[in-house]
Amino acid sequence: MSKANGGPLAWNGSDRVLAEKKSNGIFNDPASVDGARNESRRTRKLVLSGMIFALALVLSIVENAFPPLPLPVPGVKFGLSNIAVMYALFFLSRGQAYSIAVLKSLFVFMTRGLIAGILSLSGGILSLTVMLLVMVLFRDKASYTAISISGAIAHNTGQFIAVSFIYTGMYLWAYLPVLLVSGVIAGIVTAVLLRFIIPAFERLRL
Numbered sequence: 001m002s003k004a005n006g007g008p009l010a011w012n013g014s015d016r017v018l019a020e021k022k023s024n025g026i027f028n029d030p031a032s033v034d035g036a037r038n039e040s041r042r043t044r045k046l047v048l049s050g051m052i053f054a055l056a057l058v059l060s061i062v063e064n065a066f067p068p069l070p071l072p073v074p075g076v077k078f079g080l081s082n083i084a085v086m087y088a089l090f091f092l093s094r095g096q097a098y099s100i101a102v103l104k105s106l107f108v109f110m111t112r113g114l115i116a117g118i119l120s121l122s123g124g125i126l127s128l129t130v131m132l133l134v135m136v137l138f139r140d141k142a143s144y145t146a147i148s149i150s151g152a153i154a155h156n157t158g159q160f161i162a163v164s165f166i167y168t169g170m171y172l173w174a175y176l177p178v179l180l181v182s183g184v185i186a187g188i189v190t191a192v193l194l195r196f197i198i199p200a201f202e203r204l205r206l
Contacts, residue, residue: 049092053100056084057107078186079155082127083194086148089131101128115166119159126158127151144194149187156183 060081081104089097101124109117131151134142156179164172 045092045096049088049096049100052084052088052092052096053103056081056100056104059083060104060108078189079152080190080193082124082151082155083190083197085124085128086131086144086151086190086194087198089128089135090144094132097128098125101125118166119162122162123155123158126161127155130154143191145188145191148191148194149184152187152190153180153183156180156186 063077063080085097085101085104088100102121105117105121105124108120128151131147131154134147134150138146160172160176160179
């Protein structure tokens, strides 16, 4: 049955556009097909990055709602939001991982102040850089747990360095061993949680 004007099978705007593209040979052009696929990949990549960033914010808010850990160093946390950043580093790209870390630090700055933002940025960037170095140097030999522990220790170290510059008159070296031990524990916790969350993240990539 042919499509008649005003009939139940009448042509709409989408039909005309598709017909014009088909008549012009656009659907048969490999370059156009590749361009459409690349555009679709970029869109999916952007959407997934946004979802992972949103997850990082949610994990950060949830962790801030927990009571502080009973440690002699104030402000020590497990760093649950780093789970999302680690996933971006492992399964997406370095650029996306760094972008999420920077955006997360910006969120901390806007919600908790300048010093908290500086600590988040210094710890996050150093953590990502160390994890990336471990992945490059050891490749498949490095487990999620080893990479996570390295990143957590680097995160605490980065924050320790930033605090040392901000509060120059304070003696902070006594806190360093506690930060290193808590980094190991936080790295193990985030690695275990990441293994449980990976299947859910993988479904988001479909």
